[in-house]
Amino acid sequence: MTSNAVVLYRSDSSACQTGTGFGTRERKRLDRARERGYLDARCRNPQRIIEAFGLWCWRLKVPMVWFERQSPRSKYGNVRLELFTTPNRLTASGQEAMQAIGMTGRAEVSAHAISCKRVPLNRIEDLAKAMFRASTRAGNYELEKHPACEFAASA
Numbered sequence: 001m002t003s004n005a006v007v008l009y010r011s012d013s014s015a016c017q018t019g020t021g022f023g024t025r026e027r028k029r030l031d032r033a034r035e036r037g038y039l040d041a042r043c044r045n046p047q048r049i050i051e052a053f054g055l056w057c058w059r060l061k062v063p064m065v066w067f068e069r070q071s072p073r074s075k076y077g078n079v080r081l082e083l084f085t086t087p088n089r090l091t092a093s094g095q096e097a098m099q100a101i102g103m104t105g106r107a108e109v110s111a112h113a114i115s116c117k118r119v120p121l122n123r124i125e126d127l128a129k130a131m132f133r134a135s136t137r138a139g140n141y142e143l144e145k146h147p148a149c150e151f152a153a154s155a
Contacts (some may be wrong), residue, residue, distance in 0.1 A: 094140030
């Protein structure tokens with residue numbers, strides 16, 4: 001088993017996670033993210049934990065949602081949703097639903113990713129939960145059609 005494969009197991013029940021390099025806090029943070037559907041990446045070095053969570057989302061084909069502080073002592077944070085871990089993209093109604101959530105601050109919405117900047121920390125977890133639910137609601141997403149796949153199917 002590679003070190004990337006062990007993030008799919010719960011930290012307290014898997015002896016395979018001893019070589020991952022994650023401490024107890026990071027493993028608990030990943031476990032909470034798997035239960036909730038979004039990652040709280042408000043830690044000192046979030047890059048490794050975001051990558052591990054992204055791998056887990058990619059393997060399960062679920063949207064990747066995480067949030068972090070804008071800077072170490074900021075009162076604001078950033079929330080991100082990426083559909084690159086799924087074979088789906090947001091429909092027009094899905095993009096409208098994301099706008100209707102009431103995102104504060106600066107938001108960039110596309111069919112594949114959403115980034116909300118300068119979200120107050122007291123609203124950040126609620127926004128992440130709402131974004132995850134809206135991105136997985138039927139009618140808000142559709143299967144991405146790639147031109148190469150359509151060409152191969154017609155040949």
